[in-house]
Amino acid sequence: MYASIATALLGASALAAARPSKENKGWGTTTSSTTEYGAMPSSTQSNGWGWGNKGGSSTSSAADAGQSAFSFPLPNGFPNVSASALKDLEIAAQGVPGNGAAPMVSEDAKTSFRFIAFNELFEVAFFTELVNNITSGHYTVPNGQSANVLRALHAVQAQEEIHALGANNLLKANGANPIIPCKYDFPVDKFEDAIALASTFTDVTVGTLQDVQKTLAKDQDPVGTIQLIGSVIGQEGEQNGFYRNLNGKIPSALPFLTTSKREFAFSAINQNFVVRGSCPNIGDIKLPIFAKLDVLNVDPNQQPVNTTFKYAADNDNVYSGNPDDLSLVYINQQTLPIVLPLKMPQQNGNTLSFEADFPGDFPFHMNGLTIAVVAKGKDFKSVDDVAAATLFGPALIEIN
Structure with a gap:
């Protein structure tokens, strides 16, 4: 071949520098074959960390600033979430963050958690827009599955918000600035393509979190951080099984999923989804x-x-x-x-x-x-x- x-x-x-068109997905190609975060207010702190606490450089990208793009905040205030809004968020996410003391981590671990916050903020934006496109009737969910799909996606959206809040709170506990959201543009215009895109970037996330675990272990960071990343890998894997099934695939693609690197995921998100010049502190993330x-x-x-x-x-x-x-x-x-x-x-x-x-x-x-x-x-x-x-x-x- x-x-x-x-x-x-x-x-x-x-x-x-080129903004992906709706016709050219840019992110990648899906083929079937028979061989085939933001900061929370300082007034709403607590000593939990997990992937979210109680309480509240130059940039480049695929999309050009000035065009229609997704931007924060969300109706619940995210990425600045009050204590009462966080309680509602936990209900929507069907779970709570860890409540232990945030560990002190290495400099390279800070890079990992900066990337994680950056990635999770992007995912929150994507799933928020996906839900809105379904509820507004812009996307048609086939086979009468709309209610079931929305039930799942509302939970996923909330879970990704908690992931982002937690990564940024760990950074703050380690004396680092939280990652501030960018503006985003998603080059899809129908439900099936959006789900295929979600499956692909979730695959990349799962592979990249393997890299994060490896670097945490290599630098002898607290074992709790490695355990936490493992729990998120499982959560992302559960998501991807759902997306694959929606598009007619078996839930599990492989016996051992493809590995990735932080550099690859960071590059792909910037290249394909981030509006040029819209990320206030992306320069804090020391990745190419x-x-x-x-x-x-x-x-x-x-x-x-x-x-x-x-x-x-x-x-x-x-x-x-x-x-x-x-x-x-x-x-x-x-x-x-x-x-x-x-x-x-x-x-x-x-x-x-x-x-x-x-x-x-x-x-x-x-x-x-x-x-x-x-x-x-x-x-x-x-x-x-x-x-x-x-x-x-x-x-x-x-x-x-």
Whole structure:
């Protein structure tokens, strides 16, 4: 199998600038095959932490400021939630945050929790808009499932709010500023596409939280933080089983879900959903934003597989090296990175087109989420190695 790929020759710090259209989802491609946070008021503090307490840089992104976009606060005041509003939020979420003392964590753990707050704020925005699109009649839920779907999504929305509040409260307990929400634009316009998108970014979240657990353990952060992240991985997995089932898939995609990196998830959210210039303190999150890699089409039943990628980025970050020094790297399940050469490269301006194998047959079985990046180098033994050398990506491919 082969994938036709187009990518701009851009540096590792390049930032996507083009707003995704409704037609081009930008985030990734879903394919079926038979082989296939905000701060709470200082006056409403308590000593709980969990993923929420009792109480209340330059930026770049896919979307251009000034266009219609989702922005906070929510009707309940989120991300600034009063004590009474938080009680209602816990009822909607069907559970409460942990109430132990917030642990003191390492500097890298602060980076993780800054990313988590950033990610959860994005998810709150997405599910709030999704619920509104259903209740307003803009989205049609098939098969008379509207009431059941809304019941689930209302709970998910509230649970994500508690996740975001808790991550920011842990930061505040460690003397760090909470992450302030951005404005967001979501490039979907019907229910099925919104659910597919939710499934994909939830897959990425589950993979990225594996990375967070690993870094917490490596830095010998309090074991309670690792336990907490594990509980959220389970919660996100429960969500994704629901989304997959809604779109006609079995609830569990794989025996071992695809791993990811904080850098990949942070880049993807910025590239695809965040309105440029709308994040007040995104510079506090010390993670790179890679150049954007879009998947436009994948058909694993067609040989060669025609998979098209494209970039948009700042002109100051053009990659001027030899394309022969680059590799396409696939990350799938818990297997070692699959490193492939770029075949038949053809340059057109700042865009490089090339072909690369898509190993969709045995023994690879590239089911579930596959993360694709273009990295400088040829030999990568781990996902950590791949992230350290990544220039473009991630592109996200879902099969079955």
